Amino acid sequence: MLSNIRIVLINTFHPGNVGAIARAMKNMGLTNLYLVDPNDYPSDEATSRAAGAVDLLENATIVPTLEEAISDCSLVIGTSARHRTFQLPIMNARECAESVIPEAVHHNVAIVFGRETTGLLNEEIAQCHRQVYIDANDEYPVLNISQAVQIVAYEIWMANQHKDFPAKNSSQQDSLEYPHKKDMDLFYRHLEDTLYGINFIVRNHPGKVLDKLQRFFNRSRPEKQELGILRGVLAAVQRETGLTEANNHPEKPDKHSEKQDN
Amino acid sequence: MLSNIRIVLINTFHPGNVGAIARAMKNMGLTNLYLVDPNDYPSDEATSRAAGAVDLLENATIVPTLEEAISDCSLVIGTSARHRTFQLPIMNARECAESVIPEAVHHNVAIVFGRETTGLLNEEIAQCHRQVYIDANDEYPVLNISQAVQIVAYEIWMANQHKDFPAKNSSQQDSLEYPHKKDMDLFYRHLEDTLYGINFIVRNHPGKVLDKLQRFFNRSRPEKQELGILRGVLAAVQRETGLTEANNHPEKPDKHSEKQDN
Numbered sequence: 001m002l003s004n005i006r007i008v009l010i011n012t013f014h015p016g017n018v019g020a021i022a023r024a025m026k027n028m029g030l031t032n033l034y035l036v037d038p039n040d041y042p043s044d045e046a047t048s049r050a051a052g053a054v055d056l057l058e059n060a061t062i063v064p065t066l067e068e069a070i071s072d073c074s075l076v077i078g079t080s081a082r083h084r085t086f087q088l089p090i091m092n093a094r095e096c097a098e099s100v101i102p103e104a105v106h107h108n109v110a111i112v113f114g115r116e117t118t119g120l121l122n123e124e125i126a127q128c129h130r131q132v133y134i135d136a137n138d139e140y141p142v143l144n145i146s147q148a149v150q151i152v153a154y155e156i157w158m159a160n161q162h163k164d165f166p167a168k169n170s171s172q173q174d175s176l177e178y179p180h181k182k183d184m185d186l187f188y189r190h191l192e193d194t195l196y197g198i199n200f201i202v203r204n205h206p207g208k209v210l211d212k213l214q215r216f217f218n219r220s221r222p223e224k225q226e227l228g229i230l231r232g233v234l235a236a237v238q239r240e241t242g243l244t245e246a247n248n249h250p251e252k253p254d255k256h257s258e259k260q261d262n
Numbered sequence: 263m264l265s266n267i268r269i270v271l272i273n274t275f276h277p278g279n280v281g282a283i284a285r286a287m288k289n290m291g292l293t294n295l296y297l298v299d300p301n302d303y304p305s306d307e308a309t310s311r312a313a314g315a316v317d318l319l320e321n322a323t324i325v326p327t328l329e330e331a332i333s334d335c336s337l338v339i340g341t342s343a344r345h346r347t348f349q350l351p352i353m354n355a356r357e358c359a360e361s362v363i364p365e366a367v368h369h370n371v372a373i374v375f376g377r378e379t380t381g382l383l384n385e386e387i388a389q390c391h392r393q394v395y396i397d398a399n400d401e402y403p404v405l406n407i408s409q410a411v412q413i414v415a416y417e418i419w420m421a422n423q424h425k426d427f428p429a430k431n432s433s434q435q436d437s438l439e440y441p442h443k444k445d446m447d448l449f450y451r452h453l454e455d456t457l458y459g460i461n462f463i464v465r466n467h468p469g470k471v472l473d474k475l476q477r478f479f480n481r482s483r484p485e486k487q488e489l490g491i492l493r494g495v496l497a498a499v500q501r502e503t504g505l506t507e508a509n510n511h512p513e514k515p516d517k518h519s520e521k522q523d524n
Contacts, residue, residue: 024409029399052402094420135420137291140314147286147412150405154413158356158397 002160004104006032007149008069008112010124013039017116019049019057020146026053028153029160033060034069034110066112066124071185074107074178075100075221078120078128079148081141088131088219096132097155101163107178111152116145126211127181129218177224187227187234188214194234198241264422266366268294269411270331270374272386275301279378281311281319282408288315290415291422295322296331296372328374328386333447336369336440337362337483340382340390341410343403350393350481358394359417363425369440373414378407388473389443391480439486449489449496450476456496460503 007025012018018041022033033056035041042057050057063069070076077096078088091099100109112128114120125131134143134151143151179187192210195201201209222230269287274280280303284295295318297303304319312319325331332338339358340350353361362371374390376382387393396405396413405413441449454472457463463471484492 020406020409023406026402027398027405027409049406051406052404134416135423136289136416137419140288142314143289143412144282144285144311144313147282147289147409150409150412151416154396154398154416157399161397 001101001104002029002156003031004107005030005100005109005111005156006034006069006073007153008034008036008066008110009038009145010036010066010112010120011039011115012041012145013116015040015043015046016049017144017146018043019046019051019053021149022046022050022053022056022060024146024150025153026056028150028157030153030156031056031059033057035060035062036066036069037064038062066127067181067185070110070112070127071180071182072108073110073181075103075109075130076112076128076181077110077130077132078112078125079114079132079134079152080120080125081133088125088128088215090131090133093132093134093152093155094159096130096152097159099130100156101159108180113145113149126215126218129221178221179224179227183224183227184217187217187231190231190234194237197238263363263366264291264418265293266369267292267362267371267373267418268296268331268335269415270296270298270328270372271300271407272298272328272374272382273301273377274303274407275378277302277305277308278311279406279408280305281308281313281315283411284308284312284315284318284322286408286412287415288318290412290419292415292418293318293321295319297322297324298328298331299326300324328389329443329447332372332374332389333442333444334370335372335443337365337371337392338374338390338443339372339392339394340374340387341376341394341396341414342382342387343395350387350390350477352393352395355394355396355414355417356421358392358414359421361392362418363421370442375407375411388477388480391483440483441486441489445486445489446479449479449493452493452496456499459500 007021007030009018009021012035015038018035018038025031025033041062046057047054061069077091077100096111100111103109111132112120112124114124132152134141134148136143188210191213192201195209196203269283269292271280271283274297277300280297280300287293287295303324308319309316323331339353339362358373362373365371373394374382374386376386394414396403396410398405450472453475454463457471458465
């Protein structure tokens with residue numbers, strides 16, 4: 001189960017932190033490390049700080065973009081300080097662990113950590129379904145990244161050790177199938193094409209509409225079946241407005257003619 | 263309340279760890295750092311890793327021995343891996359935090375961390391009332407010391423934030439007054455003198471007896487009043503066997519003559 005949980009680090013600056021994180025993960029039974037475009041890596045400093053967890057570094061997956069790190073995940077959780085202008089559903093590390101454990105029985109889960117100094121960008125948070133923060137002193141709340149990973153991993157270990165709750169939750173979870181990130185991306189592309197097709201947005205000037213819709217759907221987290229229905233709706237809209245998925249970039253589409261007639 | 267909780271580090275080897283620990287503590291609202299005979303300290307590496315917690319380094323108390331770091335504490339908790347040949351009452355970090363918070367309302371509490379490579383020596387553990395361990399992967403359970411402090415401090419922060427339990431416990435705790443470590447030391451000296459006086463032990467060859475007694479009393483943690491009673495008993499033994507506290511190093515004491523006659 002813990003092997004379905006991956007830690008994703010974006011643009012780490014200090015390789016020593018990557019080593020410390022590998023050790024922190026292995027201490028808590030996590031093995032699956034993704035590095036998105038790390039700075040100064042591989043490095044002796046990382047290897048030294050990893051101590052007995054060098055195997056995690058050797059097996060780490062290095063990718064150029066966040067998308068590639070999470071495309072097969074059905075739950076993506078971004079770490080950040082408590083307050084964001086735009087808020088996804090937000091949990092502390094303990095609540096996060098309790099929600100992740102039953103989920104990870106059947107699905108890949110990613111927990112994404114941002115840069116040492118600046119954290120996650122808004123467009124990266126927008127790719128997440130949930131946000132997690134670490135309870136801390138309001139006067140000095142920013143933890144070193146390796147310490148933040150340690151606490152999140154520790155809470156996961158604790159939740160996994162003392163899981164009386166998954167017995168309750170797992171039947172629920174079993175019946176829920178969540179789409180992979182890449183399926184959500186296909187849905188968003190379909191949505192964009194459709195919105196463009198019905199002149200709801202102007203391509204290349206989509207404004208904030210698409211962002212807001214994406215955030216909405218990420219937050220609401222459709223199940224696989226629900227996503228199928230949503231895509232069916234989009235396909236139906238396209239069909240009814242004279243568009244097809246293969247023909248969804250017309251310069252001037254027939255403006256939802258039949259729909260309006262009904 | 264959190265200011266009554268101190269973190270004690272014994273013989274840290276890497277000054278970077280001290281800096282990381284200062285940051286980890288401040289993140290969780292702890293301010294009180296004691297360094298017992300640290301290696302290579304002060305150091306730029308410590309200052310750099312402390313980031314916004316340099317004030318904790320500046321205010322740290324540096325002492326040559328563990329005794330001096332804990333003499334005014336009424337609860338001393340040693341960190342170590344789960345299994346020890348000799349076991350004090352043992353708690354995980356969460357249980358530790360829940361027991362420390364109500365206690366720290368009125369008393370000084372020390373949490374003691376050993377060396378990076380070898381941890382606490384047995385004679386150091388013997389000065390503790392309780393042991394704390396961190397739940398971790400059995401196959402790779404040893405955390406970096408700064409990560410261990412982070413988790414212990416985090417659990418203390420969490421317990422302090424979500425303390426519905428102290429309401430229950432604090433009235434209990436209020437009525438219990440525990441002696442300071444230095445009072446316990448006086449008791450142990452009194453005990454040793456008395457045991458010597460009654461020829462229960464041979465001075466300079468005390469064997470394991472004193473160690474075992476000390477462990478027993480540390481584990482059972484007498485209250486202040488109870489310690490007073492115990493010392494009264496020792497004084498009475500000395501008086502009855504012809505010893506006084508001022509005259510307790512005789513070369514050949516009268517061997518508990520009156521006691522045996524009774």
